[in-house]
Amino acid sequence: MTDPDETRRAELVALVHADYDATRSMIDGVVRTSIALRGLGVTLTLALLGYAVAHSSFALGLLALASTWLFLYLDAFHGWLYDEARRRARSVEHVLRLRYQQLERGDEDPDARRDLDRALAAHRFGQYLTLPRFRWRLLLRARPRAVYVLVYGSLTGLAIAAAAYGALT
Amino acid sequence: MPLADNPEILRPPIGFAVRITREEAIDPAKQRERLPGLLQFVRTFAGKLLKEEFGTTIEGYPEAARGKTDELRVRLRDQDAASAPARQLLTVLSDLMEVEIEHQEASPENDPAEQEDFHDAILTFIQRLLDRFAEYAAATDHLPKVGKEAKRGGAEFAKAAARLAL
Numbered sequence: 051m052t053d054p055d056e057t058r059r060a061e062l063v064a065l066v067h068a069d070y071d072a073t074r075s076m077i078d079g080v081v082r083t084s085i086a087l088r089g090l091g092v093t094l095t096l097a098l099l100g101y102a103v104a105h106s107s108f109a110l111g112l113l114a115l116a117s118t119w120l121f122l123y124l125d126a127f128h129g130w131l132y133d134e135a136r137r138r139a140r141s142v143e144h145v146l147r148l149r150y151q152q153l154e155r156g157d158e159d160p161d162a163r164r165d166l167d168r169a170l171a172a173h174r175f176g177q178y179l180t181l182p183r184f185r186w187r188l189l190l191r192a193r194p195r196a197v198y199v200l201v202y203g204s205l206t207g208l209a210i211a212a213a214a215y216g217a218l219t
Numbered sequence: 220m221p222l223a224d225n226p227e228i229l230r231p232p233i234g235f236a237v238r239i240t241r242e243e244a245i246d247p248a249k250q251r252e253r254l255p256g257l258l259q260f261v262r263t264f265a266g267k268l269l270k271e272e273f274g275t276t277i278e279g280y281p282e283a284a285r286g287k288t289d290e291l292r293v294r295l296r297d298q299d300a301a302s303a304p305a306r307q308l309l310t311v312l313s314d315l316m317e318v319e320i321e322h323q324e325a326s327p328e329n330d331p332a333e334q335e336d337f338h339d340a341i342l343t344f345i346q347r348l349l350d351r352f353a354e355y356a357a358a359t360d361h362l363p364k365v366g367k368e369a370k371r372g373g374a375e376f377a378k379a380a381a382r383l384a385l
Contacts, residue, residue: 137332151310157303158292159310159345 051111062170063149070142072177074170084128088201091121095205100210118205123197127184129192134181136193145169220360226368228342230375231260233372247383252289254341255322258284261348262313273305281323288290304355311347315377318344342380349373 097115102110148169152162174180182188192198222228235257239250262280265288269275274349275291277284292309318340350373356366 073266155310158296158306162310 059166059170063070063146064144065175066145066149066170066173069173069175070146071082071138073135073139073142077132080128080131080135082130083127087121087124088197090203091117091125092205095209096119099205099208102216106216106219108213110112111209111216113182113210114195114207115206118209120203122202123189125202126189126192126198129194129198130184130188131181133191133193133206135177138177138180145173181207199213220271221359222268222365224362224364226364228264228267228365229349229368231255231370232349233368233375234374237371238381239379240375242379245382251338251383254338257314257341258319261312261319261345264348265312266314268308273361281316283321285313285320286312288316301358304358308348308351308355311344311351315341315344317350338383342383346373346376346380349376 061199096112098110098114098117102176145166148162148166151159152166155162222252223325235253249354265284266277268289269277269284273291275287277287281337292306292313295309316353318337322337349369353366353369353373356362356369359366
């Protein structure tokens with residue numbers, strides 16, 4: 051005879067799987083968009099910088115600076131989304147791991163079933179329902195941080211230098 | 220050579236728990252920050268236990284050790300039902316090794332949520348380690364003192380964990 055608790059557990063785990071698929075899709079989408087944005091931002095800003103230096107233009111230097119910061123914002127927004135999805139993926143994988151352990155260990159782990167039941171009860175279903183409302187300070191959680199510092203830090207420095215060069219010549 | 224029946228081997232987690240339960244006023248958040256220190260005890264304990272009780276030497280810790288611990292558990296399945304306490308003990312050792320692996324792989328930034336999960340996992344698994352070690356020791360005939368100490372430690376640790384629950 052089928053254990054009704056086990057049937058319920060299996061159905062809940064199937065829903066967690068659906069959640070995991072949604073999270074993976076979100077990560078894929080966010081990473082793709084982020085890479086495209088970064089490429090576009092760097093290309094556009096470098097073009098503006100080249101033009102600013104070639105024409106000794108203070109205004110174009112400032113425009114390059116504004117473009118850098120605009121793309122930094124857009125990229126960091128996606129970086130924040132990535133971080134949220136990454137955390138979510140970890141938490142969903144934790145539930146799936148407990149299921150794996152429960153099945154693999156059986157009686158060898160008397161706490162495995164209870165751990166899984168607790169995790170299933172605590173699981174908040176829905177990738178988008180659980181996404182926090184955007185706030186500016188959340189951009190600080192954007193990842194990968196080193197890329198922002200390196201790419202946008204360099205572009206900001208170059209834009210300031212180009213604007214200064216335009217103003218002085 | 221079997222493990223020596225010396226309760227001193229369990230001093231780090233039991234000492235930690237006793238200090239928490241005896242102190243009148245504690246700062247739970249500060250005490251929880253000391254929990255990762257207990258993973259050093261797990262490393263020493265696991266190495267000694269696996270070598271002396273199961274004849275398994277571990278070299279790389281925690282990744283390789285975790286693999287060897289699970290292999291040993293599966294090997295013990297083929298033996299009689301009397302190996303059940305040993306296998307239950309090995310599952311919790313494997314969990315503790317996994318906690319250490321995950322912590323190494325976690326984000327380098329101090330993420331409060333990840334830190335809390337990490338501390339909760341240490342509390343849960345050390346408690347289980349003491350409880351299951353007490354059961355394992357009771358099933359052998361050469362660890363009466365250590366088994367008794369593990370049982371006492373499990374009870375102390377449960378009280379400490381309740382005090383540290385945020």
